[in-house]
Amino acid sequence: MxxxxxxxxxxxxxxxxxxxxxxxxxxxxxxxxxxxxxxxxxxxxxxxxxxxxxxxxxxxxxxxxxxxxxxxxxxxxxxxxxxxxxxxxxxxxxxxxxxxxxxxxxxxxxxxxxxxxxxxxxxxxxxxxxxxxxxxxxxxxxxxxxxxxxxxxxxxxxxxxxxxxxxxxxxxxxxxxxxxxxxxxxxxxxxxxxxxxxxxxxxxxxxxxxxxxxxxxxxxxxxxxxxxxxxxxxxxxxxxxxxxxxxxxxxxxxxxxxxxxxxxxxxxxxxxxxxxxxxxxxxxxxxxxxxxxxxxxxxxxxxxxxxxxxxxxxxxxxxxxxxxxAPVDLKVTTTRGGCVSSEAPFFCDYVQREILTNRVFGETAEEREKLLKRGGLTIRTTMDRRAQKAAQRAVLDYVPAKNSAHKAAAEAMVEPGTGEIKALVVGRELGPDKERGKTWINFAADASHGSSIGMQAGSTFKAFTLAAALDEGMPFGTRLRAPEKYTPVGFRNCDGENVGDPSASLGNAADGEGGRSFSLVTGTRNSVNTFFLALQKEVGLCDTVKMAEKLGMRQANGKPLEQYPSFTLGFNAVSPLRLAAAYAAFGARGKYCEPIAIKEITDASGKKLKVPPRKCEQAIDEGVADAVNHVLSGVLTRGTAAGMGIGRDAAGKTGTVDNFSAAWFAGYTPDLAAAVWVGDPRGGYRHPMTNLCLEGRCYGAVYGATIPAPIWRQSMMGALRGTEATSFHRPPSFFFSKGSGEDRVQVPDVRGMKLGEALSRLRAAGFETRIGERVRSGRYDPGVVADMSPGPGPAEPGTTITLRVSDGPGREERGGRPGGGEPPPGPPGTPLPTTTPTLPPLPGDPEEQAPA
The missing domain is CATH 1.10.3810.10 (Biosynthetic peptidoglycan transglycosylase-like)
Incomplete structure (x- = not known):
């Protein structure tokens, strides 16, 4: 039934x-x-x-x-x-x-x-x-x-x-x-x-x-x-x-x-x-x-x-x-899908490509696209809206999207110690390249996340040579002669093969000058090409390449870095994001983290999905990173980017590519790192940046400090506004074992001057000062400088000069020396034999004294 x-x-x-x-x-x-x-x-x-x-x-x-x-x-x-x-x-x-x-x-x-x-x-x-x-x-x-x-x-x-x-x-x-x-x-x-x-x-x-x-x-x-x-x-x-x-x-x-x-x-x-x-x-x-x-x-x-x-x-x-x-009263709001209408289109495009290409999100491209477009995901990213807006404003202020010169700019911002991408900007709208001021190419990212084949990085790569030299124990005062021209011979790549062209001659056309010796400090500040070629040869091409690789560098097309003598001059084509992440490792005291854009993903039911994990490692010793920071800080104070400081501890490096085909600046603080590129998407060598005018601003030849550094400065100040400043760490004293690395200058003779006048004179010459114990002197009146240590002669700027004021003649000098005779021989102001000299501390460590 x-x-x-x-x-x-x-x-x-x-x-x-x-x-x-x-x-x-x-x-x-x-x-x-x-x-x-x-x-x-x-x-x-x-x-x-x-x-x-x-x-x-x-x-x-x-x-x-x-x-x-x-x-x-x-x-x-x-x-x-x-x-x-x-x-x-x-x-x-x-x-x-x-x-x-x-x-x-x-x-x-x-x-x-x-x-x-x-x-x-x-x-x-x-x-x-x-x-x-x-x-x-x-x-x-x-x-x-x-x-x-x-x-x-x-x-x-x-x-x-x-x-x-x-x-x-x-x-x-x-x-x-x-x-x-x-x-x-x-x-x-x-x-x-x-x-x-x-x-x-x-x-x-x-x-x-x-x-x-x-x-x-x-x-x-x-x-x-x-x-x-x-x-x-x-x-x-x-x-x-x-x-x-x-x-x-x-x-x-x-x-x-x-x-x-x-x-x-x-x-x-x-x-x-x-x-x-x-x-x-x-x-x-x-x-x-x-x-x-x-x-x-x-x-x-x-x-x-x-x-x-x-x-x-x-x-x-x-x-x-x-x-x-009642009439039909509509208030239509159109919801546009994808990144074109996003407030951060190129950051959005990076996230989209990460999901569509990473097998963490599905074995096939079809599965990954279905997950993104049908899965009801909530994708929480690393983007800092304040940093993103600051970077977008700075880039467009200097290189407008529809500028008549057809130039473009891109910037990437990365957080040291986490690898989190805080901003990703291209100074154009996301759209068809045939329309002026638009592009589908994300110039800030690698090809895998933006279709860009990258751009030559110029002198920003010198930081990796510097890091390799410091990692091998070279003090700041290590000096090498930088010739006017350098013939790149005697270099070996990591396979042990001889590389280089004896007929080539590399010079200093873009940055710095040659013809004299430089220290690690002054050679970096002045970005002297021939100095860095000589330093790279001293360190070894392979060691320099390995240092860059430890800091995450690879070509934007995903291939390993090419190894030739001009490696330190930045001939490899890379992305701003890779460079920013590498420099962020310096700010994180040697801890390198792969860039990431996605923090967490939940599906429609609230379940957390697997996302690419954070990948961080201690790439270089903390002390070495501290030393790099010390040297690169000088680029912003006395070097090629002088005047581009941001009111807190910061360091960086300019980069100018051959024939002014492109320009870069990469810089960082312990809290944020950023890299800026400016160039011509049509081809920098065919369209160099000389006699360039951009919306009312005209430039002669564009260096890294001309446009990229100001973009970096404006964006960093905006991104970090309201955040507490973090300081760099003092480098280990070992790196000062050959001095500070500054160029030596003449210490003025201030003996016989009143103390105030002497202090002003020394400080104006770039020296630090200290007042020591008063001394008995029959040669100088009471109250004037009777002794200085070190005395007049060549010394490095920043050296501490100890001054001792005369307290007048002693009893023996007033009544004459026992047995008569003249004062001890020597020039006026020579310390008495009984005076014990007090030596200045090393700049790197106030607790240690310079060796006698």
């Missing part, structure tokens, strides 16, 4: 003809039997209803059935359903076929509904969205009750009374459709409509989408089985919530929350009666009732919904009439 429940479902299935539209996202099915729920077409009210009560001949009914067969095979659906349960599983008994129908289908899943993903800045601000369908999933309590009522009134007013299949509604739909000879009304309730939309959104291929839309017995039976299973799995409230979030509301808005934001610029929880009725009316035919395209038809449909709500007693008639008389 067939269970009573089976008979109920069999009866419901008999009424299964629907009139759902086949367009993706169009929700079909209106509960029939009510004038307000007949389909309405643009240009007029809905068709009149027809019931079995109409006088119709048997022949006319047969023609109607044949007509249904011509409409996508609906006749086959009806015939198949009438044979259920006997024919549903050919040759199987009624009980088995009933059991089959009531058994939950294999593979039934409610996952896969496309949800839009959002990209957030560090402070939680949305900077971009990605979606296949613009949908924002919200809980039922965040949908205004009047909106729920409006949808139920026009789509399925008996939703909370019937099961998966509305017997009354589908029977009336069948009657109307058979009587008219065409599909005029649908019989699907909200659960069935949810199922159909679910299958459509889960379809990945054209074949799957066609199968989800075809009007066949097989499809209808599958949907009905799914509907039965859905009703068993979820409460009515949950089904209604899912339906409201999956339905298509026209003009690219999927789900009621996205529709409310799009049409009215408000949340679904804030919808009023007229707005709710308008959205509820759109569901039946989203394209026909789209209020942005067909406002008259949308208004008519809205009023149909309001009439239905009055008929059901779900709204106050006076309130409904007022809503019917």
């Amino acid at each position: 067939v269970p009573p429940e089976t008979h109920v479902y069999a009866k419901r299935v008999l009424a299964g003809a629907d009139g759902e539209a086949d367009d993706p996202g169009v929700v079909g099915g209106v509960t029939v039997g009510d004038p307000a729920r007949a389909p309405v077409r643009p240009g007029g009210p809905g068709r009149s209803r027809r019931f079995f009560t109409r006088s119709t001949s048997r022949e006319e009914k047969a023609r109607a059935v044949r007509g249904l067969g011509a409409l996508g095979g609906l006749a086959g659906v009806i015939v198949a359903l009438m044979l259920l349960p006997a024919a549903c599983t050919a040759g199987v008994g009624a009980r088995d076929s009933a059991d089959w129908f009531l058994t939950e289908p294999e593979g039934l899943t409610t996952a896969g509904v496309p949800l839009r993903s959002k990209v957030l800045s560090e402070d939680g601000r949305t900077i971009a969205t990605f979606f296949y369908q613009n949908r924002v999933d919200v809980p039922l309590e965040k949908i205004a009750p009047v909106a729920r009522k409006a949808v139920l009134a026009i789509e399925d007013s008996r939703f909370y009374e019937h099961g998966a299949i509305d017997v009354q509604g589908t029977l009336r739909a069948l009657a109307s459709n058979v009587s008219s000879g065409e599909v005029t009304q649908g019989g699907s309730g909200i659960t069935q409509q949810y199922v159909k939309n679910l299958l459509l959104t889960q379809a990945d291929t054209d074949e799957e989408r066609a199968a989800a839309k075809e009007i066949t017995a097989a499809r209808k039976i599958r949907e009905l089985r799914y509907a039965v299973a859905i009703e068993r799995r979820f409460t009515k409230d949950e089904i209604l919530r899912r339906y409201l979030n999956i339905a298509y509301y026209g003009d690219g808005a999927y789900g009621i929350e996205a529709a409310a934001r799009h049409y009215f610029s408000k949340h679904a929880s804030e919808l009023d009666l007229a707005e709710a009725a308008l959205l509820a009316g759109v569901i039946r035919y989203p394209y026909a009732y789209d209020p942005t395209r067909h406002p008259r038809e949308a208004r008519q449909r809205r009023n149909v919904v309001l009439d239905r709500m009055i008929e059901l007693g779900w709204v106050d008639p006076a309130e409904a009439e007022a809503a019917k008389n």
